[in-house]
Amino acid sequence: MAAYRPPHIPASDITPRSIYMSRRSFLGTAAAGLALTGAGSAFAAPLQARPGPYTLDEKLTPKEAVTSYNNFYEFGTDKSDPSNNAGDFKPTPWTVKVDGLVGKPKEFGLEELLKMPIEDRTYRMRCVEGWSMVIPWIGFPLAALLDQVEPQGSAKYVSFETVVRPEEMPGQKGLFQPLPWPYVEGLRLDEARHPLTILAVGLYGETLPNQNGAPIRLVVPWKYGFKSIKSIVRISLVEKQPETTWKNSNAREYGFYSNVNPAVDHPRWSQATEQRIGEGGFFKTARRPTLPFNGYADDVAGLYAGLDLKANY
């Protein structure tokens, strides 16, 4: 499995000292392993997080499924392509540029991002294709990052951009390009600032595997999975609704909002039910009903008061 070891950061401020000390010794061992193999991205490192809100009383999707059944077209279009083809991807060093309509534009290094208030956030995730998972993410509220750059009053939306690296991402190379690059996504500013919206830096207690969007990706649990853009290098505050990859590629099938909604079918299939990956065997599971806003209606329905959710799909 492709994953990465984060740059060394002081963690004493976010972890109890005993855990911090044992992590230090682990990192020492990991560093020795790196020196021996010369590889920089071969394995994950443990990542400590505070308990966060929105805990879920649902069975976690097995880690094996979370890290081997993926959509990440930069590495290929089959579900197994990302885990098979992401081994050469280098998630460190990494920076995220935050710019646009802000008082203090800034380029954040990964070390700095890993010092944000990192929490455990187990979320239900629902892909537009009809499957779902329950994933124990580790991440911090996107709002905490936005606060640091001081959005201006004219900022109404947030746009996101994935890295372009054909040499490390085989899906960006060659004759068949499934999508135009970079992969781009967007949120309304109030959606971006909602406390459920996080930038994830890990899952299952470790740094993000490459195939899940290392080293930092968006997670918006009440929207279809494609909104949760991976391997982000740029976040911009803008005035107009940003371009989004799937809407650009087929506006009849994919809208800007993309809220999980069992009452609005995809033009080619129903969205009323879903298959929870890992339930009762890897793929052979009974379908369960899909919930409005993926089960987060109490938290987010208010964002869309007065909006026609059939027209704004």
Ligand SMILES: Nc1nc2c(c(=O)[nH]1)N[C@H]1C(S)=C(S)[C@@H](COP(=O)(O)O)O[C@H]1N2
């Ligand atoms: N850059 C980028 N981000 C992406 C995608 C992609 O192809 N490229 N696929 C999206 C889709 S369709 C889904 S369902 C989720 C899957 O995330 P996971 O593999 O971590 O479960 O990532 C989303 N983010």
Ligand SMILES: [Mo]
């Ligand atoms: Mo998806």
